[in-house]
Amino acid sequence: MxxxxxxxxxxxxxxxxxxxxxxxxxxxxxxxxxxxxxxxxxxxxxxxxxxxxxMFTEVPGGGQKFAGTYHFERLLGDPVFWGALGNTVLLGVAFLVIIIPLSTVLASMLNRVRRGATPLKVIYFLPQLTSSVAIAILFHYVFQPDWGLLNGTLRLLGVNPLPLWLAEPRYTLTGSRAAATILAVWAGLGYFIIVVLAGLQSIPNDLYDAAAIDGASPVQSWWYVTLPSLRPTFIFLIITGTIDQLARFSDLWTLGGPGGSPARSLQSIVMYIFQQGFVGSDFSLSAAAAVVFFVIVLIVTSIAFWGFLRREFSAVR
Amino acid sequence: MTRSMPLSLRLTLLSSAALAVVAAGAIAPASAADKTQVTLLTIGYPDKDTIDANTGATSPGIDKLEAAFEKANPDIDLVITNIAWGDGATGYTPKTEAMVQANQSCLYEMPGAASFAKRGLLQNLDELIAKDKDFKNVWGKQLETDKVWGPGGQHLYYIPDNTGERVINWDAKLFEDYGVEPLSKNPTLDEIAEKAKKLTGTDPKTGVETYGYWYQGKYTVWQFLTIAHAMGANWGGVDQTGKMTINWNTPEYLKALNWLVDMSKYAPRGALASDSMPDGFLSDDNVVAIIPEGEQGYFIQPLIANPDLQKRFRSSFNLRGSDGVGGLSTITPLAMAASCPNKDAAWTALKWLAGAPEAQAYYFQASGRLPTASTGAEAVPAIAKFPDAEVVLTQPQFAEAPYPWAASQPRFSLQNAIEAAIAGTATPADALAQAQKETEDWLAKQAG
Structure with a gap:
């Protein structure tokens, strides 16, 4: 062989x-x-x-020295950081609380439209395709308190006193944070509608037929069949929406400038990171804030995965 | 049919041509050798003539400045390197640093010249002035306010070659409607406050609601600093070692902030959200009477384009402190490198570039920047026709020294304090205390 x-x-x-x-x-x-x-x-x-x-500090003349947790301690004692974090959470929660119910209602109505649904979807989706900076510039004019579009309309309707919008840093429903939330909802609504619409169209008709046989009214069908069936869609939107809102930057920067004017009411955590690093040249503090931000996003994602998504994945398998 | 040239004739022609070339070569270097070369770095001018797509106006290229200089100074060969402002790693700062390190230029347009002076990289111009018997100061107080720390103490290391400015604009028609005396050429804080109050209300002639005062929301910090300086405040300084001290939390600043908060009542309610002039400015719809921080870009070109507006929209000098200066400095410093090999010629060039009417005219035509020298009227005759030409053309000579922290954290901390005080989310005292704390944190970081 x-x-x-x-x-x-x-x-x-x-x-x-x-x-x-x-x-x-x-x-x-x-x-x-x-x-x-x-x-x-x-x-x-x-x-x-x-x-x-x-965890390091720059030494004048070049080089770095180990600083341990020093920059994290500075961060914890900085009210500006906490203010930026609070703004970020508040704006994110307000956005989700408004946009999810609103997009669900609009998508449900759109789902019933037999003629002209596609042009409506395109119109709703258009802001999503527009630069967030361009949208913010537009809304800067809309919310200008003295000669803006919105207050001009309210003036014609006899509203007095007119809301201050971007000149009002307090926590009010007609202040700068409210204006920023309206902007975000307007810009993001199309995307949310499209995703909810996809979720609606994936619900088997059998469920609706069964509900009808059981004598459910259209509203009862929507409440007992549609909404529970949209659970995975809502989870997806909440997770991606939360992460998007935590990372919010360009529109707030355009509306409020580098300091998140007025009186830092529009300063988000990413703006804080940017300002500390590139305006204050304090890159160590900026990096510490970025690490904290990373950990927050990691926690949110982990909770979402272990609390909701794992169950959905198991159901799919 | 062609006829061939005889060989002898060809050789004669070739020899003649070669001689001519040699002779020309010998003459040309001799001509260049008579000239002293001075190199110059400029920032942000058009390389060639450009036409604005909207207005059709022509902006002259940097070669026009070079030609004008060499016409006026035939003994000097000016070689200009013109760079773009750029951004970040490709911005003018690293490029300037690289050119200084490599001794690539004698003269520099140099934002941030103070830090180069501190490092000993710039020529002390006081020494050159002392040696120059023909020196004539056409820049006024700027030669004092622009002194910065260098290795040998506080000296003049640059002369501004062009500048922006901040004047107080005011609407003469609203003053007339209310029967209020026009704003004086050098208004005081009391005069502004008194007239702003009278001009707030319903216009007795038109019935339109008007406002006496204006502040530029997101940029109010510059206005505030001018007001505070007029009240005797002093932000601090930089010592010989480069250590900076900044004091916001002083009685003068507190008084100034209280004054500004009070004056904000006479401005449109939404002024805090603004970042420029009020809506309707320079039009018949204007409803604000006194508009501080009138920046050259907002009003000069429109007033030139529409001379009728010059009678209605007037300009007064910015507020001044007891030292005779006041208002934000937005100069472009022109400095000489310490390593410059031909300082006499470079000094001649520097004086011309910063002071000659031809140079000042070029900066205005190319970028809308204003003259820094008293020869300004000659340089930009269109402004010289304004009713307030003296104010518009000479205000830059009375600007405060540039703030070394103008683009850093102290500015934003103070701006936030002002916004919080005007909006009422913090008292003026608390707002200034917070700004001071943030600034001190920043200063501590700078000191390492």
Missing amino acids: TPESSPPSRDSGVVARLRRAFRGALVWYGFVLPPLFLILVFIGYPTAIAFQQS
Whole structure:
């Protein structure tokens, strides 16, 4: 028997199988590696540097010295940081509390529209395709207290005194935070409607038929069939909406300038991070705030996953 | 059919041509050698003539400045490197730093010149002035207010070659409607307060609601600092070691903030949300009588374009302190590198670039920036025709020294304090205390 014709050993069989398997998957690794490389370079590396920077202090003349938790302690004692965090949470909660019910109602109505539904969807979705900076510039005019579009309309309707909107930093329903929330709802409504609409159209008709046989009215069907069936959609929107709101920056920056005017009422946590780093040149404090922000997003995502998504994934499996 | 040239003739022609080339070569370097080369870094001018797509106005390229200079100074060969303002890593700051480090230029338009002076990289101009028997100060008090710390003490390290400005604009028609005396050329705080109160209400002639005073919401910090300076406040300073001290929490600043909060009652209710001039400014719809912080970009070109407006929208000098200066400085400093090899020629060039009417005219035509020298009227005759030409053209000479923290945290802390006080979410005293605390944190960080 020539060596060429000898049967392969058990080991070489395993290696060959692995090689075949790898060869088959090679092309897929080829597709995955470039984006992975980009993620490591542009997200992984800066994240690691931010963690490192948060525990070091720059020394005048160059170099760094280890500072431990010093910058985190500074952060905890900084009322501006807490104000920015409070604004971020408040604006995020207000946004979700308004936009989810509103988009659900509008999507349910849109779902019933037989003619002209597509143009309506396009119209609702258009703000989503517009630059958030452009929208903020537009709303800056809309909410200008003395000659803005909204107060001009209210003046015609005889409202007196007129709301101050962007000139009012207090916690009121007609202050700067309310204006920023209306802007965010207007800009995000189209996306929420489209997602809820997709959720509505995935509900089996059998459920509605069964409800009708049981004598449910349209409102009862909506309450007892539609809303529970939209649970995964709501969870998805709450999670992505929360993360989006936590990272809010460009529209607030455009409305309120670098300091989140008036009186920092529009300063979000990301604006705080930016201002400490690039205006105050305090990159260590900025990095510490970024780390805290990272941890908050991680906690929100973990709660969402363990509390809601895991159950949905299990149901799918 | 062509005829071939005889060989002897060809050789004669070739020899003649070669001689001509050699002769020209010998002459040309001799001509250049007569000139002293001065290199200059400029920032943000058009490289070539450009036409504004909206107005059709032509902005002259930087070559026009070079040509005008060489016409006036035939012994100097000015070589200009013009860079864009840019942003971040590609901005003018790292480019200027690189050019200074590599000794690439003698003269620099140099925002942030004070920090270069402190590092010993700039020529002390006081020394050159002392040696210059023909020196004539056409920049007024700026030569004093612009002194900064260098290795040998506080000296003049740059001269502003052009500037922005902040005047007090006022609407003469509203004053007339109410029968209030026009605002004086050098108004005081009391005069402004008294007239603003009278001008707030319903216009007796038109029946329209009007306001006596204005503040620029998100940029009120500059107005506040001018008011405070007029009340005797002093923000602090930088010592020879570069250590900065800033004091917001003083009785003068508190008095100024109380004054501004009181005056905000005579402004439109939404002024806190603004970031520029009031709606209707420079039109028949204007309803605000006294409008401080009139920046050149807001009113000069419209008044030139529409001379009828010059009678209605007038300008007074900004408020001044007891030192005779007041108002935000927005100058472009022109400095000389300490490493410059031909300082005499560079000094001649610097004086011309910062003071000659041709240079001042160029800056206005190319970028709308104003003259810093008293030759301004000659430089921009269109402004010289304004009823308040003297105010518009000479206000920059009375501006305060540039604030070294103007783009840093202390500005934003103070701005927030002012907003909080005007909005009523903090008392003026608490607001200033908070600004002081934030500023001290920042200063501590700067000191390491």
